[in-house]
Amino acid sequence: MKTRIFALIITILALTSALNAQERPQFRGMGQMQKPKFIFYFIGDGMGFAQVSMAEAYLASQKGEISNHPLSFTTFPVSGMVTTYSASSYITCSSAAGTALSTGVKTNNGMLGVDPKGNPLRSISYDIHKSGIPVGIVSNVTIDHATPASFYANSNSRNNYYEIAVQMPQTGFEFFGGGGFAQPTGPDKDQKDIYKVLEEGGYTVARGLQEYVSKKGAKKMALFQERGKEADLPYAIDRTPADLTLKQVVAAAIDHLYSAKGFFIMAEGGKIDWSAHSNDGLTTILEVLDFSDAIDVALQFYKKYPNETLIIVTADHETGGMTLGREKGYELKLNELAPQKRSMAVDKEGTPAYAELNKKANVGWTTSSHSGVAVPIFSIGPGSRLFSGRMDNTDIPKRILAILGLQQ
Numbered sequence: 001m002k003t004r005i006f007a008l009i010i011t012i013l014a015l016t017s018a019l020n021a022q023e024r025p026q027f028r029g030m031g032q033m034q035k036p037k038f039i040f041y042f043i044g045d046g047m048g049f050a051q052v053s054m055a056e057a058y059l060a061s062q063k064g065e066i067s068n069h070p071l072s073f074t075t076f077p078v079s080g081m082v083t084t085y086s087a088s089s090y091i092t093c094s095s096a097a098g099t100a101l102s103t104g105v106k107t108n109n110g111m112l113g114v115d116p117k118g119n120p121l122r123s124i125s126y127d128i129h130k131s132g133i134p135v136g137i138v139s140n141v142t143i144d145h146a147t148p149a150s151f152y153a154n155s156n157s158r159n160n161y162y163e164i165a166v167q168m169p170q171t172g173f174e175f176f177g178g179g180g181f182a183q184p185t186g187p188d189k190d191q192k193d194i195y196k197v198l199e200e201g202g203y204t205v206a207r208g209l210q211e212y213v214s215k216k217g218a219k220k221m222a223l224f225q226e227r228g229k230e231a232d233l234p235y236a237i238d239r240t241p242a243d244l245t246l247k248q249v250v251a252a253a254i255d256h257l258y259s260a261k262g263f264f265i266m267a268e269g270g271k272i273d274w275s276a277h278s279n280d281g282l283t284t285i286l287e288v289l290d291f292s293d294a295i296d297v298a299l300q301f302y303k304k305y306p307n308e309t310l311i312i313v314t315a316d317h318e319t320g321g322m323t324l325g326r327e328k329g330y331e332l333k334l335n336e337l338a339p340q341k342r343s344m345a346v347d348k349e350g351t352p353a354y355a356e357l358n359k360k361a362n363v364g365w366t367t368s369s370h371s372g373v374a375v376p377i378f379s380i381g382p383g384s385r386l387f388s389g390r391m392d393n394t395d396i397p398k399r400i401l402a403i404l405g406l407q408q
């Protein structure tokens with residue numbers, strides 16, 4: 001009997017270690033890997049391979065060249081492809097993708113930070129925060145929107161904006177910043193002002209960069225646009241010099257969070273998706289370039305601390321079914337987009353003038369929703385080699401935790 005039990009234990013042990021080896025072959029040799037102290041997790045909402053290629057072609061076309069002018073993040077030494085399907089569809093929505101990217105679990109489209117049965121899931125930002133690393137959540141769309149929200153909230157519907165927003169102060173995360181709120185006083189405008197809720201929860205709320213500077217030193221900071229400017233930050237194409245930018249918010253997050261404890265910053269370029277839903281080529285290109293500018297702030301930081309900084313750049317899905325080409329022919333004429341001066345511009349008759357320009361330029365679109373194609377991932381710094389090759393969106397948060405020696 002004893003021998004049989006002993007044999008059983010040996011079999012179970014052998015099976016478990018075989019399973020472990022099968023489950024996580026990519027983590028082999030992690031012992032020698034240097035642990036990053038500062039982690040940037042950039043998510044370009046709707047930024048597929050085509051959006052990246054289009055932005056690179058646009059930069060080349062500005063110089064009159066037929067080429068692809070690299071963005072700094074596309075030259076990162078490690079890259080790969082990420083599958084994006086959700087639990088309910090080949091074509092994910094941002095909340096299901098955000099949940100996968102933040103918790104490592106797939107859920108149904110429309111659900112946020114919960115599994116398909118509605119059970120709450122834990123974002124890796126909580127595990128990281130619990131380990132003593134300060135956390136910052138940044139986006140240029142509203143901070144209660146699907147992608148940023150999936151890093152701090154749980155809700156059966158991504159549209160429960162107020163229910164999502166009131167979860168912010170409960171996190172204790174050290175920094176929130178970017179766009180404001182979709183429903184600052186609730187869906188029926190009868191709830192407590194969310195900025196008050198944040199203040200009562202121990203957050204110093206700064207409206208605009210000047211206020212941020214004057215309130216520096218606060219323990220927990222929430223930075224939004226100046227009073228009177230609500231919701232999402234303006235599109236790059238519509239921006240005035242007085243407007244807050246994603247790049248500035250990322251810089252503020254670094255400034256606020258920087259300490260010997262390190263930090264974890266999730267920053268979303270959320271409006272690539274919005275302009276791609278409208279099939280607006282030039283606005284989408286300029287949003288990718290704007291997102292790239294924000295990543296450059298992290299890259300500057302990386303250059304100071306190359307042995308301690310990990311930057312990951314990926315996307316939640318592709319939007320618009322964008323293509324470099326249209327219907328028939330081999331020409332892309334991006335200079336035809338030049339007359340467009342603002343986002344979703346319409347002509348006097350009220351028809352979208354940008355649609356005509358997209359046609360002339362041969363910028364193709366196949367849907368006004370998302371597509372189910374894989375998206376790119378680029379990374380640099382200690383731990384980056386875990387983000388090489390083919391992976392699923394649920395692998396990314398698991399690998400971030402593994403790099404930090406944390407388990408969910």
Ligand SMILES: [Zn+2]
Nearest residue numbers: 046094273319
């Ligand atoms: Zn979308």
